Amino acid sequence: MMNRIKAPMAAFAAMVVLSGCNLLDVDNPNSLVEASIRQEAAANGVANGSLQLVSEAVADLWEGPEVASDNLQWIGSRDAWGSLDEGAVADPNNEFLDSAFPTLGRGVWMAQNAVEILEGHVAENPGVDAFVLDRARAYMFRGLILMVVAESQQDMTFSYKMTDGPAVSTGNATIGSEEFGATPVASMDAVMDLAITSLARAKTDFEALAEDDLALDATALLARAEMSEEIMSARNSAGGALAFADALPYANEVLTAAGAAADYKFNLNYSSASSGCDLCGNISDRKENQFDLSLVTVDASENVDGIALMDPITGTDDLALIDALAQFRGGSHLDAGTSFVPLTVASARLMNLIVAEHELATNGGGAGSGFEAAINALRDIDDSDAGYDFASDGVAANDVAILQHHRRVNTLLQGLRLQDMYRWGLTPTDAGSGPANRWQPGSTAVTAPGTMLPITIIECRANNFLDGNTCANTGG
Structure with missing residues (x-):
């Protein structure tokens, strides 16, 4: 049996040698090299x-x-x-x-x-x-x-x-x-x-x-x-409102083009066929991380079962927060969610926030102010009823607090919150049984804010x- 195998193998080897064929020298039609992506097609x-x-x-x-x-x-x-x-x-x-x-x-x-x-x-x-x-x-x-x-x-x-x-x-x-x-x-x-x-x-x-x-x-x-x-x-x-003179014209241009109260968003989209979203999976599937307890309430299994952060004007569940959570969950804000949901990078909400902060920094607040108008334009996206409107009392600390709240709920999971916390001297609080400030005394966030x-x-x-x-x- 061995001899019968050896003979054809020897003949095949001789054929390969005589023909100068290299068995490893093959063309894979599916392989791509850098030159491929440089083609006009x-x-x-x-x-x-x-x-x-x-x-x-x-x-x-x-x-x-x-x-x-x-x-x-x-x-x-x-x-x-x-x-x-x-x-x-x-x-x-x-x-x-x-x-x-x-x-x-x-x-x-x-x-x-x-x-x-x-x-x-x-x-x-x-x-x-x-x-x-x-x-x-x-x-x-x-x-x-x-x-x-x-x-x-x-x-x-x-x-x-x-x-x-x-x-x-x-x-x-x-x-x-x-x-x-x-x-x-x-x-x-x-x-x-x-x-x-x-x-x-x-x-x-x-x-x-x-x-x-x-x-x-x-x-x-x-x-x-x-x-x-x-x-x-x-x-x-750790200051107050900032003037955004260079951003302001672009923000106003977007708001004009998108239309009053339009909930325009520029999103990055994820799917199993294109881009993965580890951030999404670590919250919705793996449950390594969850929305902060100052924002939501959770059940014994760490599933979101309600809203913790109330609207500062109505005292009810914050509508902008519900909208952000619903987008992330791909349906209701109480859904379990998936690993493939859109992440917002820019929006009409952010444009209104830019206008509002610039107005507060340059002209202050108060009744009829540009700051008040911009905050209400933002709030109109969720509810245009007059009972949902904000009325500025002109007290700087109160206006800054309103700005801070609306920045937080309208830019959730958009890569902006840590910078906002730094610039306003804010720290994360634990609404559960943990310490009042999760940042440890020797941590970089405490010893070198802004890092x-x-x-x-x-x-x-x-x-x-x-x-x-x-x-x-x-x-x-």
Whole structure:
């Protein structure tokens, strides 16, 4: 039997040798290489791929600061979430911040790569609107992810393929390839400036193409980016209302285009066929985290069974909070929810908040004030009945409290709450049996208010510009 097997095998081996055939040298028609996505036929796919990776990065990145804030609290078994809940926001070894960092890096790289690829297609095909549209979408997604980076990160690296990039804090960081013309980003403010430039470019192109809906999205994102850049400079000030002079025109433009009392939202969408949402799954499926007990009530199984935060005007369940919870649950605010629900990045609600805060900062409150009108325009989205209206008494502390409440319930799970807590000197309270302030006395959130997320250990160990143990800058 052995001889009968050996003979045909020997003949086959001889045939292979004589023909010069390499059995491992095969073409896989399903394999994709970088050159594939640079083809003009892939232009739309490149823009879509950017959106997919950016969406995943946003969901991963936002969960850390949301748990550190009083929007979410840890209820599960993984201690790293508990550390964030207690204010340890700057630990590069935190496993969940660390697992989010590569996703963030992929999202940033793909967003930048899409811009470079599509700029090339437009240059080689002048006057082809399809390429201009995809380029505009690529600029919008790059602007979106860089905005979120600047809002959420204390520091960041922008490596390119196999080439390490220095941390922004060194003043030597750049974004993009040398062939395209790398853009210097010497500070997180510069990262936000590039986000704003990218969004403005997208807005201009969308308007030129008469893509009104996309232009509206880019304008809303511009308003958020300009607002956040102002907040970045005030994260550790514990002050009152801020003037948003640069964001205000964009906010008003969105409100005019969307229409009075319209509940316009720019959402990132998730599904099993496209982008995953770890933030969604960790709340709805794994139950590692839950909405804060100052917002909701829960049953013995940690399922939401009611509203804890009352409306400051009516004293009843807050309607904006119910709307946000219902969106996250994919139905009723009391539903269990799923792992794939939309996350809002910009909205008419946020635009009204920008107008309201700017009015309070520049003109104050009081009866008939612009602040009062803007808050009521916001409240009209949920209930336009006159009995739901807010009447400002002109007392600054009271008006700021109204602003703070409406910011919280109208930006739930939008990556903005921790910054608001810092700038207003707020701390997370535990409405249950725990301590009055979950942030521990020695935590970064307490000792260095304003601190956002770090470059994490997975990047520090891979990047020659960073120490693999301490994450300190080494200079390469």
